[in-house]
Amino acid sequence: MLERYKLNQSRADGTLVWLEIEHTPDGTPCLADVSKEILGRVRQLDNSRVFGVIFGHIELKPLYPEIFSYGVETLYEVHERRMVRFQPEAYAEALAQIAVRIEPAAILMGATPRGRELAPRTAALLDTGLTADCTGLQVKDRDLLMTRPAFGGNLLATIQCTTYPQMATVRPGTFPLPAPEPGREGTVIYWQYCGQAWKDIVSSESVVAAADDDICKAKVLVALGAGVKKTSLPVAESVARKLGGMVCCSRKLVEKGWFPASRQVGQSGRSVAPDLYLAFGISGSVQHLAGIASAKRIVSVNTDPEARIGEVADEIVVGDADAILKELDKIL
């Protein structure tokens, strides 16, 4: 009997996406690109329902048309003034309550710092599986097949959650930005959060990365790795300025404290897609290579001809990075 009526199977259906809200320097909220990318991918996959969840207050109202234009059919707005700021505990509780109500087959969010904090907490509350940092999404019936690079990138693992809802965080930049379809309509449902899991925030200052300070948007990147000396840092800055680009680095240099984490390229840093990626003294750990997969042209300068970055580089110069950097600065 159970087999016939499929009563022992979950009825979970549809996809729930946490729509991350970013704030522009003047405080206007806007939808994060990664959320749009996820919505675009979800629409491609199948025709099941798409639910969105946003947290905030009245300032979110102007965003509704945009959210619907990317394919959200039912939008849950957790309406609470204190939720304008990110509150992981309260967000996770509300998200879990909504998930229990609508029984989605999948919950997706971007693998941003906030998404990576919210997703595991929600997964624990729902007692379900979570795949982090996906770079691919496929569906088989209702089941999500999530692809992610294992151990840096030379092994791609396809992972499935064994419980519903299936949860995944998606790496920003994995899927192309979809074109909005203006005129699409949807329903907004206000949700009241009654919990008390508030953080005691003393102060919060936004570090607005100016547009010219975002390595993801730079057309030319001069990348430094462990193979360069600290004295080469100003030289690299000068070269980057002359080429109209920016300086970025590998994880090693962030750990040494030479660069802020915002300049780090790689799996634990940023994924970049410049037209030209000039790598000095970067050996190319698998994690680093994962971050430059979308670069159009890669030129590597390294003393080791066998360095792994050679596998992806278009031009490999075998030589001393510090000396070449200095000469390059002179002739540019």
Add this chain to the structure above:
Amino acid sequence: MRFVVAVKQVPDTTLIKVDENGSLIRQGVPAILDPYAEHALETALAVKRPGDIITVVTMGPPQAAETLRRCLEIGADEAFLLSDQAFAGADVHATARTLAVFVKRFAPDAGLVLCGKQAADGDTGEVPAELAAQLQVPQFCYVTELSRADSGFTVVQDYGDEIRTCRVPAVAVLSVAEGDLNRRLPSIQRFLDAQKIPITTLGRVDLMLGTFSVGLRGSRTKIVSTQTVRTERTGRVTDGTDPVKAALFLKEVL
């Protein structure tokens, strides 16, 4: 007050090499204490007061005891190794569950539980938040500063686009992004004392966990298939022993 620091032993990723098929050669790669876990331990040491106890715990194979010994040398007071065949293949959920049960049974008086922001080999950084939820305590991720006053702890968190200062309740889980590694002076005495501290090994039965709560069977995700990504060298190799010529060449190709 008791601090619990959850650490991880990772292969030294900077030394990892690949063979001609593109698969990793894991043999002979030295295992080290995860850099972020070291930051977490230093953060706990920096706010430690006389009478406080720092407990380090790791989940891993018996060899992970070396990493715990290293933590004791740095300044931890006691060490637990969660090691069992049954723990193998644990995903985020099963790992967090094992750690949560450890904290509840063996360190119930724990105040702050500190983890690294992420591990060098997995890079996902999801265990701290899942651990916090399973312990039903608040979480503070990406901590760059932890300060202590008589009234309690304050953390500074770095979200990339926001720097946030929060008051921390008496019990919480912290994931540490940055600690001061150069604060401490090495001491022979501490090094020698550390060798005498026993490391307690706990298995599944000691934690009173069922076989379906841990490891592969306690996981909520499964790997369906894996495929190797092959990369081929297609780039042009140029000799750059003369920096002047190399720079000219670079200018040309840009």
